[in-house]
Amino acid sequence: MSAQKQKELQVAALENGTAIDHIPPSQLFKVASLLGLEKMDNTITIGNNFHSKKMGCKGVIKIAGKFFEEDEINRIALIAPNVILNIIRDYEVVEKKTITLPDELIGLVKCNNPKCITNNEPMLSRFDVVDRATGAIRCRYCERKINKEDIVIK
């Protein structure tokens, strides 16, 4: 068994499923909540503050028997844009995927304009990503632009 495999086994070996790697530790539980892990029946391992050569410290989530659809997983791009998805089948990583920020964010972000209709009516918020480089988004309704650092996840 390779050293890499042994290391992963320290957490939990996945037969089939998805391992989400390189999650910034501060965002781990937000990622878990955005993916709706609390509503899943799958076996889930959540680990945090693992040593990482790339980012110093990282969080990892392993979900048995779960393969995400694009739009499902892209929800986390806002808070953890650099995560790697390892798709595992029969104990082997068969695919490594990065995630991309979708063009439109639906029901994900709270508009920070208190006078926006989305904060006053039972409805989903909708934002367009206006600048991929800076991560700035714009509310489709009140048209207010929100910079990445001011984004509030619902």
Next chain:
Amino acid sequence: MKSKSLVSIDQCSQEDILRILDNAQKFEENPNRKIMDGKVAATLFFEPSTRTRLSFETAFNRLGGKVVGFSDASTSSSSKGETLKDTILMVSNYADVIIMRHYLEGAARYASEVTDIPIINAGDGANQHPSQTLLDMYSIRKTQGTLENLTITMVGDLKYGRTVHSLIVGMSHFNPTFHFIAPEELRMPEEQKHFCEKHNIKYTEHCDFTTDIINQTDILYMTRVQRERFTDLVEYERVKNVYILHNEMLKGSRDNLRILHPLPRVNEIAYDVDDNPKAYYIQQARNGLFTREAIICEVLNVEI
């Protein structure tokens, strides 16, 4: 237009704008045309705005249609906690078009998404008021004979003034040059300046309201400097009398200069300007009637 509703000026192409203004001109020649006979418009004013409501209602009446609606949310079901969606869907059962004003930003866009009948945005909070922009542009074209290559000076509250932001977008199709004159606290926001840069629109910013700039101007667009916009009231006291237009400041101005103001004004245009033939703000409001008749025909897809 991209949608059959008129929610925001950004959705109007150059062609859309010119078609609406051409039709407005036909209505100026003859405002009474019974082309909305049998049609019902609902004016839903969740926030009072007598001027805008009367203008739209007069427009629809002069087209031969009937108007229902309310002028204050306290007399509607929204005061009982009904959602905007329910109100819009209910009214959609009765009317052919909804003209709405709302204190919340984005309300008109949301309304246009929940119903199949056209929505005309008559103002949503500090966001959009496209009929104002179109009537401003109608007034500009009428007084200048063209929309192309004009120098437009905007004065006052350029930070919060939605009319100036929308006018920049509307005029962006016609190669304007802008002068932005505002106190430091109420300068034109970065977003609008970026918009100008992206569209190769020339602009300069000034803090002083001088005759030097007035003399290079074709359209002088005045706005109100509101006390409640200032965090520092000392600053307000300092600037409140700086951005006031007096008649003597117009001495060296171009013959074609016209002064516009979205109204209501407080003190930013001195009363001695009213008798100057270059004052155009009262006629500007009258143009609103023709422009709104054209907008109603546009969203209902009725030929004139």
